[in-house]
Structures are given as C-alpha cells and as structure tokens.
Amino acid sequence: MYIQKKINDIDVVAYRMPYVSSVYIGIWLKVGSRHEKKEQNGISHFIEHMVFKGSKRRNAKDIAEEIDNIGGQLNGFTGKESTCFYVKVYKSYVEKAINVLFDMVFNPLFNCDDIEKEKKVVIEEINMNNDSPEDLAYDMLSSLIWNGNSLSFPVLGTEGTIKSMDRDTIIKYYKSNYIKENIVISIAGNFDDSIFDSIAEKTSNVMSSETGKIVEKPIWKKGIIFKSKEFEQVNICLSMPSIKYSFENIYSLSIISNAFGGGMSSRLFQKIREEKGLVYSIYSYPSTYIDTGAFTIFASTSIENLKDVYELINDEIYSVKENGFSEDEIDKFKEQLKISILMDMDSISSRMSVIGKSLLFLGKIYTVDDIIDKIKSIKYEDVNNLAKKIFNIDQLGISVVGNINEKQIGWLKIEQ
Known part of the structure; x- marks a missing residue:
C-alpha cells in the first residue's frame, strides 16, 4: 500500500510491505554535479562524504557503530542530478535508524580537520575512477557531448577543485541545497504509522527557500x-x-x-x-x-x-x-x-x-x-x-x- 503525504512541507512517500522483516528509509535531494559551478565541481559528492564524518551530536565512529550494532546498513550516493542517503534496519530499530540518518544529514558538523582528511580520500577515489577504463571513457564522453554545460562535469570533481574547497564554501552550498523544496523521503518495508511522527520531529528545523535553482538545457556536441x-x-x-x-x-x-x-x-x-x-x-x-x-x-x-x-x-x-x-x-x-x-x-x-x-x-x-x-x-x-x-x-x-x-x-x- 502506497502512502503519500507532506510532513513539515517535505514530500514523503512510503510503501508498506508487512511480509518482510526490514525497512529501507531514503532521503533524496535534488542536488548533484549538474547544479555546481565549474570552480566548485565535486562539492555535491564531497558533502555526501562529509555528512558521514559527524554531526553536532555524533562523531563518525558513533554514526557507524550505532548502525552496525543493530545489524543495519548505512550508505549514500551522488549522481549528476540527485543525492541519496539511505539506511536499512530490522523493523524494531526504525526509531534508532531515523535518529542517526536524519541527524547526520540535517545536522552535519563540517569539521575543518575532517574536511582536509576527506579531501585526500576523495582524491584517491578520483584516481581510482581514472584507473577504471569504463568510468574514464564515460567521463571523457560527458565532457565532450555536454561541453559548455554543467552536465559535462564529473560527479567526483577534479583534484584541483577538491583541493580548493573550504569550509565556508561547503556550508554555503549545503544551506542553499539541503532545503525542503529539494527533498523527498521514501520508505519501504515493514513499518507502522509512528514512523511519520518520528520524521516530523526530525525534520522540524529543515530549512526552506523560495528561490529554486534553474539548470540550463545543454546543447549536444558531436x-x-x-x-x-x-x-x-x-x-x-x-x-x-x-x-x-x-x-x-x-x-x-x-x-x-x-x-x-x-x-x-x-x-x-x-x-x-x-x-x-x-x-x-x-x-x-x-x-x-x-x-x-x-x-x-x-x-x-x-x-x-x-x-x-x-x-x-x-x-x-x-x-x-x-x-x-x-x-x-x-x-x-x-x-x-x-x-x-x-x-x-x-x-x-x-x-x-x-x-x-x-x-x-x-x-x-x-x-x-x-x-x-x-x-x-x-x-x-x-x-x-x-x-x-x-x-x-x-x-x-x-x-x-x-x-x-x-x-x-x-x-x-x-x-x-
């Protein structure tokens, strides 16, 4: 059964599956490499990484241990037009999962030392991507066919753009994109209606903005x-x-x-x-x-x-x-x-x-x-x-x- 509603002006959709034992909860955001400027390319993906490094209530180890200790799975991914954070847990641990997931996504700390350490991690990820023939060929193709448009940008960014990021730039980008208008929360699995009360509590302080981002339609380049x-x-x-x-x-x-x-x-x-x-x-x-x-x-x-x-x-x-x-x-x-x-x-x-x-x-x-x-x-x-x-x-x-x-x-x- 599908359930669709607004909670604190955020779109929420859920599908109840009473015959399973677990629940998946996803926070989707309409932000990716396509929404970036050239000089900040890779910032959407970098923020995805930084969210896992700690919030104002939990450090990175706390986040990992709280989910690991209940046998859950916690992850995220970034694309050209969206970012997603998700957690999978046994049905009796839904409240715990929401506490951790929503805390890290909506209350990230962006510690300066963590930023500098994570730059090294992401640069290693870029190097690994460049060692993959398929990934490299596709990134090269995108740079050609969408040349002159942000759709051409690699999701990971470049070594140069990653090194140049600072905390102020990251926080400004986060605040302008992690807003109610860009968010969809999706749920699937075995849950009861109390999940919506938990979501309401954890999203009460999510920011809103009246100015949406408009992306320019690309012109194909052969x-x-x-x-x-x-x-x-x-x-x-x-x-x-x-x-x-x-x-x-x-x-x-x-x-x-x-x-x-x-x-x-x-x-x-x-x-x-x-x-x-x-x-x-x-x-x-x-x-x-x-x-x-x-x-x-x-x-x-x-x-x-x-x-x-x-x-x-x-x-x-x-x-x-x-x-x-x-x-x-x-x-x-x-x-x-x-x-x-x-x-x-x-x-x-x-x-x-x-x-x-x-x-x-x-x-x-x-x-x-x-x-x-x-x-x-x-x-x-x-x-x-x-x-x-x-x-x-x-x-x-x-x-x-x-x-x-x-x-x-x-x-x-x-x-x-």
Missing part, C-alpha cells in the same frame, strides 16, 4: 575525444542524443536498449561477441535527465579489432535506423522488461528507490500496476519510431581510451 593510457585493451564509448526522463517514453527506451545491447541475447552481444569473437565486453545503456538524454554503447577490445568493432556497431545502428526492430524482438524484450520490474519489486531497496526517484523527478508516484499497464500498452511503432529518432550516426559523440596514439585511430571519422 565529435571525438581520446586519451592514451596504459590499459590492456582499448575502450570506446559511442553516444547519440536521446530523450529526457519521463513516464511516457522511458519504458520504450528500456526495450530499445535491452534489444540493442542490454544483455546476452541483444544484437550487439550476439553479433560482435558471440558471432565474431571480437570483444569480451559490449553493451548499451540510456542516460536520462530532466530535460535531455544520451544513448551510449560501450565496448572493450584490442587495438587490432577496434576498427572492425566500430564498423559493426555502426552497421547495427544503421540497421535499426532503416528497418527498426522486428515484432518478435519487441515482444521478447517487452516481456523481459515486465518480468524484470516485477522481480525487482520483491526488493525493498528497489521499492524505496523507485518511489523516491519518481516523486523527486516526476512529482508523482506510478504504481507497479501503472508501470506494467504502460509496458503492455507499448506498440511496435512506438518502439521503432523512438529508435529511429535516436539512432543517428551523424550525431555521434565518441570517446576512446587505451594504449593508443592519434595516428592509430586516424580512420575514426564523424559523418558531417
């Missing part, structure tokens, strides 16, 4: 970017402009991605890995934002196979553009998507995430029945019309990273 780095394989990302996050088209987009490169039975996997044996890893995925999106293909291969892999990917893009997907493909991946969603809803964390993200970005909760009905209503032409709209070779943004030089990829061109 082109090629590459970086020479000592990796065993060459890693390539190809991306095309796609659609924004919306209930109307998101499930047609999911069918397209699953059919094209989403799994072992997809076109890319079957053609390029199974039939040709040219790659170990190849897949596609959509990225959707509040006003735009990208459809991206990633592949990892040897320098000797790179051109063949690139041309085969292009052939498959052309094939979809000209002929679309067959009815059998669409039927198969519609059913796959439907079953995947139904199975995901067995997960308490998935429930918490789905309802939180839906209310944060769409302003509305879509039930599982709404979602399944939407998938069932999708027609063949809906999928193919959207695919043909997205699959445009002449708009490709491409990033390549590996042990290569510019001469070795001189054949790589973008159609004009």
Whole structure:
C-alpha cells in the first residue's frame, strides 16, 4: 500500500510491505554535479562524504557503530542530478535508524580537520575512477557531448577543485541545497504509522527557500575525444542524443536498449561477441535527465579489432535506423522488461528507490500496476519510431581510451 503525504512541507512517500522483516528509509535531494559551478565541481559528492564524518551530536565512529550494532546498513550516493542517503534496519530499530540518518544529514558538523582528511580520500577515489577504463571513457564522453554545460562535469570533481574547497564554501552550498523544496523521503518495508511522527520531529528545523535553482538545457556536441593510457585493451564509448526522463517514453527506451545491447541475447552481444569473437565486453545503456538524454554503447577490445568493432556497431545502428526492430524482438524484450520490474519489486531497496526517484523527478508516484499497464500498452511503432529518432550516426559523440596514439585511430571519422 502506497502512502503519500507532506510532513513539515517535505514530500514523503512510503510503501508498506508487512511480509518482510526490514525497512529501507531514503532521503533524496535534488542536488548533484549538474547544479555546481565549474570552480566548485565535486562539492555535491564531497558533502555526501562529509555528512558521514559527524554531526553536532555524533562523531563518525558513533554514526557507524550505532548502525552496525543493530545489524543495519548505512550508505549514500551522488549522481549528476540527485543525492541519496539511505539506511536499512530490522523493523524494531526504525526509531534508532531515523535518529542517526536524519541527524547526520540535517545536522552535519563540517569539521575543518575532517574536511582536509576527506579531501585526500576523495582524491584517491578520483584516481581510482581514472584507473577504471569504463568510468574514464564515460567521463571523457560527458565532457565532450555536454561541453559548455554543467552536465559535462564529473560527479567526483577534479583534484584541483577538491583541493580548493573550504569550509565556508561547503556550508554555503549545503544551506542553499539541503532545503525542503529539494527533498523527498521514501520508505519501504515493514513499518507502522509512528514512523511519520518520528520524521516530523526530525525534520522540524529543515530549512526552506523560495528561490529554486534553474539548470540550463545543454546543447549536444558531436565529435571525438581520446586519451592514451596504459590499459590492456582499448575502450570506446559511442553516444547519440536521446530523450529526457519521463513516464511516457522511458519504458520504450528500456526495450530499445535491452534489444540493442542490454544483455546476452541483444544484437550487439550476439553479433560482435558471440558471432565474431571480437570483444569480451559490449553493451548499451540510456542516460536520462530532466530535460535531455544520451544513448551510449560501450565496448572493450584490442587495438587490432577496434576498427572492425566500430564498423559493426555502426552497421547495427544503421540497421535499426532503416528497418527498426522486428515484432518478435519487441515482444521478447517487452516481456523481459515486465518480468524484470516485477522481480525487482520483491526488493525493498528497489521499492524505496523507485518511489523516491519518481516523486523527486516526476512529482508523482506510478504504481507497479501503472508501470506494467504502460509496458503492455507499448506498440511496435512506438518502439521503432523512438529508435529511429535516436539512432543517428551523424550525431555521434565518441570517446576512446587505451594504449593508443592519434595516428592509430586516424580512420575514426564523424559523418558531417
């Protein structure tokens, strides 16, 4: 059963699951790297880290021990458009979980010594990210296709921006973004109505603001970017402009991605890995934002196979553009998507995430029945019309990273 209400002018949504033993509680905020200025890039993610370092009532060890001692899980993550903090606990420890989670998120201390120590931690995280071929290729791609817009910024920031942060800047950014208008609280699991009283008590002092942040819609930039780095394989990302996050088209987009490169039975996997044996890893995925999106293909291969892999990917893009997907493909991946969603809803964390993200970005909760009905209503032409709209070779943004030089990829061109 879904419950939706306002508590202290904060949106709260909950889904009761009386047959489980635990509860997930998430605090979602509409703040991420997209809301940053260039000189403060990485501050949203840095604040996510700092929240765990201590509040005015608890130090970092207290926070960790209070949740560990009751067998709970406490974590957070930051994206380009949102930040989330969440806790999972056994149903009898809900009050304790709310005390800790809401205290650390809404009463962070931002101790100067902790700030300096955490800068080192985040810089190590940036270095680790740069050692991941997929993460590096994607960050390079984002810097290309969204160039000139804050959507191009890496979530982690850069070593330079992290080192330059000071306590005053952090507190000012926190106060302007951790406000009622940016918050959604989502709950899933086995709980009673007393949870709402606890939330009311712990959010009574959350700040409000009448001035909301407006983000500028990016303009797509096609082109090629590459970086020479000592990796065993060459890693390539190809991306095309796609659609924004919306209930109307998101499930047609999911069918397209699953059919094209989403799994072992997809076109890319079957053609390029199974039939040709040219790659170990190849897949596609959509990225959707509040006003735009990208459809991206990633592949990892040897320098000797790179051109063949690139041309085969292009052939498959052309094939979809000209002929679309067959009815059998669409039927198969519609059913796959439907079953995947139904199975995901067995997960308490998935429930918490789905309802939180839906209310944060769409302003509305879509039930599982709404979602399944939407998938069932999708027609063949809906999928193919959207695919043909997205699959445009002449708009490709491409990033390549590996042990290569510019001469070795001189054949790589973008159609004009």
